[in-house]
Amino acid sequence: MKHNGWRKPTPGLVVAEKHAQAGEQFDIPKSQATSAAKRVAAAIGLQAQDLLLLDTFAAFTQPQDWEQGRRPIVWASNNFLMEQTGFSLSTLRRHVRRLAELGLIWIKDSPNGKRYGHRDEDGVIVEAYGFDLAPLAARAEEFETLYVQLKEEREFCASLRNVVTITRRVIRAKIDKALESGLRGPWKELEAEFTVLLQGLPKRTTTAHKLLDIVDWFKAFKDRVEEAFEAAFDWPEESDVKSPNPEASSASNVVPINTNMTPTGASDGTHILTTKQPDPVISNRFETKHAAGVEPEKPKPERFERPGEVDHDIEWSTHTGKRTSDVDISMLMATCPHFAEMARAVGGGYIRDWNELHRAAGQIRGMAGISEDAWNLSQRALGPAVAAAAIALIFDKHTTGEVKSPGGYLRGMVEKARAGDLHLDRSFYGRLSVQSAVQ
DSSP states (O other): OOEEETTTHHHHHHHHHHHHHTTTTTOOOOHHHHHHHHHHEEEETHHHHHHHHHHHHHHHSSSGGGGGTOOOOOOOHHHHHHHHHHOOOEEEHHHHHHHTTTTOOEOOOTTTOEEEEEETTOOEEEEEEEEEEEHHHHHHHHHHHHHHHHHHHHHHHOOOOOOOOOOHHHHHHHHHHHHHHTTTSSHHHHHHHHHHHHHHHOOOOOOHHHHHHHHHHHHHHHHHHHHHHHHHHHOOOOOGGSSHHHHHHHSSOOOOSHHHHHOOOOOOOEEEEOOOOSSOOOOOOOHHHSSSSSOOOOOOOOOOOOOOOOOOOSSSOSOOSOOOOOOHHHHHHHHOOOHHHHHHHHTSSSOOSSSHHHHHHHHHHGGOOHHHHHHHHHHHHHOHHHHHHHHHHHHHHHTTOOOSOHHHHHHHHHHHHHTTTHHHHHHHHHHHHHHHHHO
């Protein structure tokens, strides 16, 4: 084999020749051979201009060239290739060399070093010298296997990033709550350390091995935050939690949202969420713990809009004037992924505010078997935003098999709320913690 001055023999070219000889034994369509290489382009070191030249070569071949026992050889002139790609001669030669060194093409030289070839009446190559694409056929299976591995690694990395995101939200929620509530503990120091962790987050090109280390760091830090959180505040037993004013609760439709709840007939964990009501809500456990014995005010009778009268132009929030909950739409959607997926589907995309979430909940509740009567009852009792959040929680629990009777579960929430025992935000925190621990 004769080599021109700019094409000296190298280990890469020797390997390319072996691939070309092996490729003659395969019967692979041109599209399959070229697409297999393109899918792993970045992993094997191909650049955009390499792919452009590879496409130009492939376009010169015909289907029968890729059949077993034949070789897809391209004998196009440099001028033709420069015209098709827009490359200069030096650029063309550089990328030809690159493709050959990477083992994607082999250069079959004629005795006089020139490229030429001709076909018979059936279009079959009889004789040809030039760029041999047979290595693509030989390596198609190799590239397809590599693509599967790369895809699995990308999915694994995506799951690890999701774990980091959920863990970050749990940490942020608890640090913010501790600082706002004045809990004892090294919260300023933990917040500063958390900031350093966030600044050290890598780019999306990080390997799975590095991401595993990052997940371990964040989980270990979350454990420290939760230990400090528990040490600063001893949660009372469920049986010790009583309504601040049972008579007032039973005498009106006032819903003291910030209380505990285990829905009637269900064995699920407690549920938590606070929302913005027309008047102040009863103080939650954080507030009563640090209220220095001050008796909370009785809730004032509130006016609840009937479902048909809900004004969808208003802005709902899960926060009262005095911040009592960190649950917002993004946290709700992360906590209830099944509901989030369905809400985006029925809502036509991103859920931007509580109005859109309420509308989505109204459409989704029927999919879970919740009657319109139960939905209307929950809106009158809980308010539109909390009712929508309750639907999100119930829908996800029903999807995962945790709740067998969504309608009864929602009615149980309403009854517990009227009794002063509904407290949803700890449930959302708890589900985030479980998701983080599982993943």
